[in-house]
Amino acid sequence: MFTIDDLADRLGGYLPPDEIRQVKRAFYYAEQAHDGQRRRSGEPYVTHPLAVANILANMHMDHQSLMAAMLHDVIEDTGVSKEALGEQFGEAVAELVDGVSKLTQITFEDKAVAQAENFQKMVLAMSRDIRVIIVKLADRLHNMRTLGALRPEKKRRIARETLEIYARIANRLGINTIRVELEDLSFQALHPMRAERIKRAVASARGHRRSAIRQIQNSLQQSLDDDGLSGSVVGRQKHLLSIYKKMRDQRKSFAEIMDVFGFRIIAEDVDSCYRILGVVHNLYKPVPGRFKDYIAIPKANGYQSLHTTLFGPNGMPIEVQIRTREMEAMANNGIAAHWLYKAGQTEHPIAEGSHARARAWVKGLLEMQRHAGDSLEFIEHVKNDLFPDDIYVFTPKGDIMELPQGATVIDFAYSVHTDIGNSCIACRIDRHLAPLSTRLQSGQTLEIITAPGARPNLAWLNVVVTAKARSAIRHALKHQQHTEAVQLGRRLLNKALAEFETSLEELPAKPLDALLAELGLKNEDALLESIGLGTRVAHVVARRLVDLQHGEQSPAPGGKHRQGPIVISGAEGMVIKFARCCHPLPGDPVIGHLSVGKGIVVHRAECRNLAELKSDPDKLFALEWSDESDEDFPVPLRLEIESRRGLVAELASLVTDADANIERIGIEERDARLSIVNLTLSVRNRVHLARIIKRLRNLSHVGRITRLSN
Template identity: 85%
Template sequence: MFTIDDLADRLGGYLPSDEIQQVKRAFYYAEQAHDGQRRRSGEPYVTHPLAVANILANMHMDHQSLMAAMLHDVIEDTGVSKHALETQFGKPVAELVDGVSKLTQITFEDKAVAQAENFQKMVLAMSRDIRVIIVKLADRLHNMRTLGALRPDKKRRIARETLEIYARIAGRLGINTIRVELEDLSFQAIHPMRSERIKRAVANARGHRRSAMRQIQSSLQKSLDDDGLNGTVIGRQKHLLSIYRKMRDQRKPFAEIMDVFGFRIITEDVASCYRILGVVHNLYKPVPGRFKDYIAIPKANGYQSLHTTLFGSRGMPIEVQIRTREMEAMANNGIAAHWLYKAGQTSHPIAEGSHARARAWVKGLLEMQRHAGDSLEFIEHVKNDLFPDDIYVFTPKGDIMELPQGATVIDFAYTVHTDIGNNCIACRIDRHLAPLSTRLESGQTLEIITAPGAKPNLAWLNFVSTAKARSAIRHALKHQQQTEAIMLGRRLLNKALAPFDTSLEELDESTLKRAFEELDVSSEDALLESLGLGNRMTHVVARRLVEAAHGDSYEHSTSGDGSKAVVISGSEGMVVNFARCCHPLPGDPVVGHLSMGKGLVVHRAECKNVADKSFADKSDPDKLFALEWSDAIDEDFPVALRIEIESRRGLVAELAGLVTDADANIERIGIEERDAHLSTVNLTLAVKGRVHLAGIIKRIRNLPNVGKITRLAN
């Protein structure tokens, strides 16, 4: 069995003796704290923290990380407090342990909420010290290695969480050795039979391919030696989940996946990488379009390498990765390589760059956390953000921006800065104007055009792909809706207060405070927002406010302007919506219906959906309002027409030209053939108002052989 002395011997290779003694002291403290506790497998509990520390030792992590690994379950599973740990081992170690510990003192009704809250707590700790996540990954790896003692349903739950969150985080931080093992262990727990079959098939295939692998490896090594290049060629193994995913996604049999031979060439410097690339391309013909240069443009996690695919003997594909020793260390250890170089009191630009990128990623997580509505929404954003395939685009100044595959112009704008995303109105891709929904490709140069008063659009959520953009848009829309709801709520409440000869502005602070307590709201804005969204009845709130001001002795004013209509302009935003059933236009008599959660919905007065009601109906006075159009309207409104016209060639072009000449836009057009001679054209236009529409209808009537023109409602 692995002991603390075995670990101390290993640590002697890179840590000074005084730091090794501190690690041993942390072990003995943990051993005493966990005394009497056992794992499900029956082993003493302290074997787990010792194994976690051993995993970190493989990555050459510093002594404080190793001490935190020894103590990481002490706060959670024993009576020891964070303060006691800080007194014994110092603040950095105590903070690391607390960051890894779950929120055990809070009871959650839902397991998913508990997991999300724990992850949110860990992200906050990561922002202070990135080593928290490395300790957590090592903890999760050992737990995955020892899943055997758990129930099958619990195994699958832990494995899915590992696959969705922790394996992806390991990949995002470039810790490839941990990522691969976590993925394979999760695959074995979720699909034990599939995993076992692929494992056996790989073992058989490896035996059959051994001679071919040796032959290719020796020919590659000989080519390097002949050209005097210092490089070591090693065979590269595919891991189980990778094979399974390729079989499933590419719908290929196992034999075709294993036909690809993989090799890695490790050399001394970057210049040698490119020279070796030339040598292997001379030896075997490269496959067009299958070369990737991750040295010039590293992946988001700091990974650097040259990738190329070659046609081998008998046409079998050969995948070759070429990298330096430092790049190999980065590929395996990712951000942990930062401490590997630090342990030797040297710094390396690759490791330092990876550390900086990891910090930038955690900073992005914190921004998402601030914008997310709750912990479950936040963890969904994180899952969406952990897909590793990236594209690389350029700013007008030539800076490289990393984005996930499928990212759009809006994603790019929010990656540059949240304010640029919120205020963007247009974009130039390679100096040409392009829609904001355009999906980006590597190598493009983007310029975002912004306007001070611009706001995010709800439709953007349909095509953005990055978590940062999605959470920022939702946050901005929520704030926008809140502001607009407060403004509408104020107008509606003042209308309801008018019969009592008062207004919200005339009520004193003590009256308002008394009324807020009775209505169970925290502030004036909260009350107005709920009124604007239709969640409270304005006449009830108005009555309460007047009662709070005058007691029960108030009287209705006979001279008040309670019947005065609410004025609308069409630019109120998200809390004033125009009904699609009747398409109201400026100039139409209109009424407003207050719909719960949506705000005010504007209908034409003769709309069937409100025909059975009246805004003078005393049984429900709070739901229907008299509305008036503002004199200053500069918006376009949709309207639907049905036109009966004789069928002829070029009819659509004729209508389109006529509508354009009338300074309107066609939003939708459809033609139904009634018989050989007559057609029905369904036309949706964007117009300024009723007068504008009348002018367009007059022009259409002047076309030859036009029959009936109907404005559609309901």
């Protein structure tokens, strides 16, 4: 059995004796705290923290991380407090342990909420010290290695969580060794039979292919030696989940996947990598379009390497990766390489760059966490953000931005800055104007055009793919709705108070404070928002305010303060909506109906649906149009037209000449001679519509024209 003395011997290779003594002290403290506790497998509990510390020792992590690994379950599973750990081992170790510990003192409704809240707590701890996630990954890896003792459904739940979150985080931080093992262990727990069959097939295939692999490896090594280049060639093995995913996604058989031979060449320096690439391409012909230079443009997690695919002997595909020793260490240990180099008291630019990228990523997580409505929404954003396969685009100044596959111009705008995303109106891709919904491709140069009054659009949520953009848009829309609802609520309440010859501004603070306390609301804005969104009726709130002011003796409504109709322009945004049943236009007589959660819905005065709503007169309002309205409004028309060739083109030309747009057109035949055309136009007002209808009537083959309603 692995002991603390075995670990101390391993640590002697890179830690000074006083730090090793501190790690041993943390072990003995954990051993005493967990005394009597056992794992499901029956082993003493302390074997788990010791194994976690051993995983971190393989990565050459610092002594504080190793101490936190020893103590990581002490707060959660024993009576020891964070303060006690701080006194014994220092504040840094106590913070690391607390960051990894679950929220045991709170009872959650279900497992999903508990998982989300614990993850949110860990992200906040990560923002203070990134080592929290490395300790957590090591903890999760050992738990996955020892899943055997758990119930099948718990195994599957933990494996799914590992695959969806922790394996992706390991990938995002470039810790490939942990990522691969987490993925394979999760795959084996979720699909044990498939994993076993693939494992047996891999072992069998490797035996058959041994001579071919050796032949290609020898020819690659010989070519390097002939050109005087020092580099070692090693075979590269695919892991189980990678093989399974390729078989499933690419619909290939196991034989087709295993037909690809993988090799890695480790070079002395970056210059040698490119020279070796030339030698390899000279030996075997490269497959066009299959070369990737991750040295010049590293992946988001800091990964650097040259990738090329070659036509090998007898046309066998060969995948070759070429990198330096430092890049190999980074590929395996990712952000943990930062501590590997610090342990040797040397700063290394690759490791430093990876650490900086990881800090930037955690900063982005914090921004998402602030914008998210709750922990479940936050964890969904994080899952979306952890998908790999990035594309690389450029800012006008030549800076490289990493975005996920399928990202749009809007995603790019938000990745530059939230304010730029919120105010973007157009974009130039490689100097050509393009829609904001355009999907981006690697190598494009983007320039975002913004406008001061611009606001995010609800439809953007259907096209963005990055978690940062999605959470920022939702946050902006919530803020926009809140502001507009407060403004509308103020107008509605003042209109209702005018019936009692007063206004919100004239009311003393005392009755308003009393009403807020009575309703359990935080402030005046919360009350006005609830009125604007239709969850409270303005007349009821006004009467209660006046009752509280006059000691339950409110004056009769009516008098000189009576206000006129509410003025609307059509540009109010999220709390004034236009009914789709009657499509009101500026110039139409209109009535507003207060709908719960939506605000005011505007109907034409003759709309038949208003008959059903008149049973609740407190929710109906007189409205009138502002003279300054310059928005476009949809209006449906029905035309009876003689069937003829070029009909649609003629209608489109006439509508365009009248300075309007066709939003939708549909044609149905009534008989051999007549066609019915359903046309939805975008017009400014009733006068604009009348002008278009007059032009349509002038066409000799147009019969009846009807403006549709209900």
